[in-house]
Amino acid sequence: MLSTRLAGIAVLLAFGTVGPPSLVAQVGDPGAGDALGVTYEDLLQGLTDPSRWLTFSGDYSGQRHSPLTQITPENVHRLVPQWTFQTGTLTRGRGFETTPLVLDGILYVTGSNNYAWALDARTGRRFWQYRRNLPNDLTYGASAPVNRGFGMLGDRLFMVTLDAHLLALDRRTGGVLWEIELADYHVGYAATLAPLVIDGKVIVGISGGEYPTRGFLDAYDPETGDRIWRFNTIPGPGEPGSETWPPDAENLARGGGGTWMTGSYDPDLDLLYWGTGNPNPDYYDETREGANLYTNSIVAIEASTGTLRWHYQFTPHDTHDWDSNHVPVLADLMFEGEMRSVVMVANRNGFFYVLDRITGEFLLGKPFTDTTWAREIGPDGRPIILNDGSLGCLPEPWGGTNFMPPSFNPALGVMFVTARESCATYVPQEPVIEPGRNSSGGIIWIDREQGYGALRAIDVVTGERKWEFRYPQPTMAGVMTTVTGLVFAGDHDGNFMAFDADTGENLWHYQTGSRIWGAAPMTHMLDGRQYVLIPSGTTLVAFALPDDRR
Amino acid sequence: MACIALNRVFLILFIIAPLSAARILTAPLSAAPVLGAPLASPQGVNPYETDRTAIRVGRALFETRCAQCHGGDAKGISGPDLTVLWAVGTSDDRVFRTIQLGVSGSIMPSSSAPDQEIWAIVAYVKSISTVPEFENDTGDAVRGQEIFASTCANCHRVNGQGGHLGPDLTRIAAIRTREMLMRSIRDPSASVAAGYRAVTLVTEGGQRIRGAMKSEDAFSILIVDTDERLQGYLKADLQELTRGERSLMPEFGPDRLGDEELDDLLRYLGTLRGAAPARR
Structure with missing residues (x-):
């Protein structure tokens, strides 16, 4: 079942026996891509062409694991900034959360407040800037004016907007080719994720679960913007899953379940893996007795039809805003003597999960934070509650981790996760339900005396913690690994850092001057040099080893 | 520990729950003699500054309308900490206008609530930010x-x-x-304000330095030493670093x-x- 295409670098993991990385280093031929641009075949190749990073996680697997070898644990201490791009746009309360794409030496970058740019990857200088004229009565989009990146196909770039639209831009000019409305932003909808482009489809999800909205996952025609299918994350009356809600059509129509983080894809199975968000209201649950499917779940959706193949719910009947909007990480693992095709999620509820990605079967659920709410995940995959809040505070709404991408090194069998130890007490209150009005329904008291963050290495077969590196503050920055045994990560104090994947030793750090929030690094080759990029504050910074040729 | 203390706060909160937001909204504010009083005071001055009923009403309104973003303790979650506004010199009037007009480009909406309700919210937040003059003081x-x-x-x-x-x-x-x-x-060590926690460090050369910690990240620490000198150190260069939970104050x-x-x-x-x- 192992998909060589999926992993890009196909590495078999068999308890320490590591297969040789099948690296084919073919530098992209500048100019050759110009005629056709990016094809689906290119996207299937993932990171095999070292000059490219064509989709949010680098490839469909969500591993964010680069095959590039120039920067190593031995030389990473020499990494220096090459250029800084200033976006000129602030992100009130959030972060610069994008992952740039790169093709033929050009970076395609989205920013907060629906700005976007094409930049020269050598210099960080700008070819063009796009800015959407946003309405002044944004709803959810005003509270999180962020964007996580482009999707790319042919000469088109796809980007979602804070007023819940999907745009196709011409990659040469930044001009708008078409735009369509995903949902009515007045109600509470917004869109912030990086679209996922697959064969003949642009897959996008929606934000706004803090408002009376109903989540969905959509597929659009890249040529025309016509919608091909829609999967509603909250079932309609009588549909499967509706039995986990009170029989109230009005309730279901605003049940939440946002799909606001880019998912992963297995082309061989033709399955999309996507996380879903909190039920609405977030904290107040008197009106939504039951497990509230398919909120706080991962759903496996047939890409050709948009139908649900299986689902797994991490937090049944959530009352703490622990959305399950994460990048699902796909891999093939030796699990209890058997090779399994799995999907892994380090969840906002503080547990690390391994599921069979063909069937959805629960394989493993282990805590990766010390601040917890459940004693364990039972053999049936359901949490056994330890603390409903009566024993003290619970993981806070920002969670034990969050949407910031984790990274997986298949050779080590280790997932690297930004863990957050921070807790809160929840006081639910009945919200007023009306379109355009936040209906979270509660007051949160965060314990500010304690709390810290950590980069944690999790053995994915046992769920055990191999090492951690502590940050003084709970952190919202993502992670990237490379085959040379490096882990790149950011923190809330503004440090961009490199670690030894084996030991957790810090090998390099650079103070970017602003918290790194929601973003994860990416890397690519250009002119024979490996660049590593990180968004921070209002800047995008590119690092490389010193150029000894000059 | 702090969590347990917080829980106690909630119990109190629930006990006084009869003053629920719903009730306040259904019982018009003008019915309460205090809140119904015309704004006789000069423009920009809070007529309810020390009015206990108004502060209670303001608290209930705050909890339904503001606490989702600013937190139950008004110290901020996704929205900013409001309890420091007065300490940095923000006026009542400025806070009133911010509630009324909202903050453009953010989630903070404008409010069409009656002036009395907004003033009540201002009075409540101020009441948990600042304190009335000391009473029954006997000293010289x-x-x-x-x-x-x-x-x-x-x-x-x-x-x-x-x-x-x-x-x-x-x-x-x-x-x-x-x-x-x-x-x-x-x-003094029972509760130490950020920036005044004691720290002791020993430099590479063996010098022992005591001061107040101003800032710390994973790799560096910034202090003011007991001679009031601002000093920054890389943690890797220190022989010892002891972060006291105690205050520098005796x-x-x-x-x-x-x-x-x-x-x-x-x-x-x-x-x-x-x-x-x-x-x-």
């Missing part, structure tokens, strides 16, 4: 000032005079109750400061309600 402020000059001014400043190691106390009585100040003097128990002297000192501190240093 002049003697208190002398004690301050000889005992405290080495580290604390008032109106531009004094040391820099501890917090500026020019308007301390506007933001701390008499009880809080008494506790801070007798047992404890002034009854042996060092008698009850009568404490009364005098508190009487003096109670007069310190001057302009914020940032707004001179």
